[in-house]
Amino acid sequence: MRSAALVPLDAAAADEVVSLRGASFGYGDGPVLSDVDLSIRQGEIVAIVGPNGSGKSTLMKGLLGLNERVAGTVTLFGTDSADFHDRARLGYVPQRHTLSASVRATAEEIVATGRLPRIGWLGRLRATDRQIVARSLDVVGLADRAATEVSTLSGGQQRRVLIARALAGQPEVLIMDEPTAGVDAANQHVLADVLDRLVERDVTMVIVTHELGALERLLTRIVVVDGGRIRFDGTPAAYLAQRADVHHDHDSHHHDLELSHRASLAQGPLDATPNDRRRP
Amino acid sequence: MIDLLSVDFMQRALIAALLVGTVAPMVGIFLVQRRLSLIGDGMGHVALAGVAIGLVSGTAPVLTALVAAVIAAVVIELLRARGRTNGDVALAVIFYGGIAGGVVIISKSSSGTPANLMKYLFGSILTTQRTDLYVFAGLALLISVTTWALRPRLFAVANDEEYARAVGLPVLPLNIVLAALTATTVVVAMRVVGLLLISALMIVPNAASQLVANSFSGGLGWAIAFGLVSSVGGVALSYPLDTPSGGTIVLLAVALFVVTAVVTGVMARVGGRRHDVAETHPHEHGAECGHPAVTHGDHVDYVHDGHLHAAHEGHYDEHGVHHDGVPEPAGTTPGLTSATPGPTTGPTSGPTTGARP
Numbered sequence: 181m182r183s184a185a186l187v188p189l190d191a192a193a194a195d196e197v198v199s200l201r202g203a204s205f206g207y208g209d210g211p212v213l214s215d216v217d218l219s220i221r222q223g224e225i226v227a228i229v230g231p232n233g234s235g236k237s238t239l240m241k242g243l244l245g246l247n248e249r250v251a252g253t254v255t256l257f258g259t260d261s262a263d264f265h266d267r268a269r270l271g272y273v274p275q276r277h278t279l280s281a282s283v284r285a286t287a288e289e290i291v292a293t294g295r296l297p298r299i300g301w302l303g304r305l306r307a308t309d310r311q312i313v314a315r316s317l318d319v320v321g322l323a324d325r326a327a328t329e330v331s332t333l334s335g336g337q338q339r340r341v342l343i344a345r346a347l348a349g350q351p352e353v354l355i356m357d358e359p360t361a362g363v364d365a366a367n368q369h370v371l372a373d374v375l376d377r378l379v380e381r382d383v384t385m386v387i388v389t390h391e392l393g394a395l396e397r398l399l400t401r402i403v404v405v406d407g408g409r410i411r412f413d414g415t416p417a418a419y420l421a422q423r424a425d426v427h428h429d430h431d432s433h434h435h436d437l438e439l440s441h442r443a444s445l446a447q448g449p450l451d452a453t454p455n456d457r458r459r460p
Numbered sequence: 461m462i463d464l465l466s467v468d469f470m471q472r473a474l475i476a477a478l479l480v481g482t483v484a485p486m487v488g489i490f491l492v493q494r495r496l497s498l499i500g501d502g503m504g505h506v507a508l509a510g511v512a513i514g515l516v517s518g519t520a521p522v523l524t525a526l527v528a529a530v531i532a533a534v535v536i537e538l539l540r541a542r543g544r545t546n547g548d549v550a551l552a553v554i555f556y557g558g559i560a561g562g563v564v565i566i567s568k569s570s571s572g573t574p575a576n577l578m579k580y581l582f583g584s585i586l587t588t589q590r591t592d593l594y595v596f597a598g599l600a601l602l603i604s605v606t607t608w609a610l611r612p613r614l615f616a617v618a619n620d621e622e623y624a625r626a627v628g629l630p631v632l633p634l635n636i637v638l639a640a641l642t643a644t645t646v647v648v649a650m651r652v653v654g655l656l657l658i659s660a661l662m663i664v665p666n667a668a669s670q671l672v673a674n675s676f677s678g679g680l681g682w683a684i685a686f687g688l689v690s691s692v693g694g695v696a697l698s699y700p701l702d703t704p705s706g707g708t709i710v711l712l713a714v715a716l717f718v719v720t721a722v723v724t725g726v727m728a729r730v731g732g733r734r735h736d737v738a739e740t741h742p743h744e745h746g747a748e749c750g751h752p753a754v755t756h757g758d759h760v761d762y763v764h765d766g767h768l769h770a771a772h773e774g775h776y777d778e779h780g781v782h783h784d785g786v787p788e789p790a791g792t793t794p795g796l797t798s799a800t801p802g803p804t805t806g807p808t809s810g811p812t813t814g815a816r817p
Binding site for chain 1: 489492493494495609610612613615616619620622623624625626627628629666670673674675676677678679771
């Protein structure tokens with residue numbers, strides 16, 4: 181099951197987790213997201229932001245190999261994504277409001293499924309695997325809820341169960357889809373604390389979100405996606421500076437849309453005014 | 461009962477019932493989880509065509525039914541995987557084509573009397589042959605071993621297919637295996653329960669078990685228990701009552717479901733009246749909340765302004781007043797508690813525990 185020996189890499193790309201070159205994703209006629217160049221290195225905490233329908237979820241699914249790539253290349257840990265099979269190295273936290281609504285299951289049972297990609301075809305969870313599952317629940321602050329039926333947990337707690345499930349696979353990068361959506365303010369802070377702990381453990385994170393909210397302080401990089409293209413890619417400081425820059429313009433009413441996360445809440449893809457990328 | 465067991469065909473029917481009662485809910489829980497509760501019904505329809513072919517050609521109907529149902533199962537799963545558009549319609553074509561073909565072909569066979577057809581559709585304790593029993597036992601063993609071995613993976617795929625795909629689990633092969641297991645269960649249950657009622661024995665015990673279980677493994681255990689009681693009880697009752705075994709089994713399963721629903725409903729009401737919910741507070745108790753954790757019977761409480769708070773569903777329950785070292789509430793095991801967050805923090809402490817910022 182483990183991938184073959186890694187192709188020797190040049191030093192520059194050795195810590196590259198994900199790399200996209202001229203990648204386009206979509207369904208045959210007209211890609212949803214086109215011509216993306218993006219490289220994420222180990223230890224980065226990247227937010228991919230943009231209004232609903234901007235193409236950010238398509239970008240994330242593209243990284244995970246869940247949708248169709250129509251052009252370009254996607255390289256995962258130095259291996260072309262078509263030849264990459266050790267998918268457990270990517271930890272996926274989907275956007276899910278409810279967990280296992282059809283049958284009862286405990287938080288522990290859900291988190292244990294995250295361990296499966298690490299234990300061969302017919303393997304069972306052994307004592308060490310159980311410990312990793314328990315520790316994953318502990319990291320997200322749900323150790324005392326391991327035996328609780330998941331549908332009785334709050335929305336924020338369910339979200340953390342999904343994070344724990346991804347952690348149980350001991351991934352090298354966590355890819356999260358809207359972790360804060362539908363989570364109240366108090367629980368957003370609990371969530372941010374959980375992510376803080378992961379940052380301390382040097383977990384690389386890609387967070388797809390339409391609002392930065394409580395997560396802003398964790399980030400090392402912000403990528404703005406809008407209208408099917410990457411509009412901004414830089415540090416939070418540069419992001420803030422540019423947002424301020426745009427605010428200085430008097431005709432900023434439309435220009436600040438793409439950079440202001442607050443404004444994006446009310447934005448649909450049709451509202452976005454495609455304007456030039458502003459470089460200071 | 462001794463009288464019952466001394467009858468030859470009853471012995472065989474009861475053994476068949478034991479096998480069916482165990483495997484049907486085992487496979488059924490994954491169908492419930494995938495929201496495919498009715499797929500077993502469709503496979504029963506197709507199995508009838510297999511039975512008919514067997515009767516006309518003089519081959520063992522069990523074998524031909526097995527082949528027909530497994531082929532249908534694989535085709536259905538491939539159709540489901542291929543597209544979203546008309547997969548549903550394709551299923552209908554296969555299912556109704558199967559049962560219509562079965563009825564027409566069976567009418568051409570020498571043993572194709574309406575009475576014979578009824579036995580296959582609704583089950584009869586008289587039809588289980590000795591040789592059948594060996595085949596059923598073998599198939600039941602195959603189903604239980606496969607389900608046991610693949611259980612964590614079948615659970616993962618049924619729970620969240622997109623996630624399973626993202627982490628590289630073999631989603632389509634697992635779904636095909638589940639479909640084939642369903643088809644095999646249909647054939648094992650064909651004699652006692654009947655092709656039109658098989659699906660009920662896969663689903664109804666699970667419906668009842670979901671009312672009492674709090675975990676997936678608990679749900680599976682309860683479902684098998686309900687399945688066994690209905691199948692063995694139904695067969696035993698059908699003899700003195702002179703009723704078709706399939707109908708009797710399913711009615712018993714439905715009765716168990718209704719009784720369970722009433723009992724759990726009443727208990728929830730009584731229990732709900734009895735428990736005190738603590739005041740809401742924005743933070744969550746845990747290793748780093750700053751409130752000392754104390755052991756309280758089988759769980760951990762947090763001392764919050766002198767009150768014991770216990771996690772329950774989405775809120776905290778009020779578990780009484782905390783007095784230094786000796787908690788008051790009734791039903792507490794004395795001597796287990798202390799106010800110091802030392803070893804008593806037990807399950808909540810971990811590598812992340814540290815100074816609160």
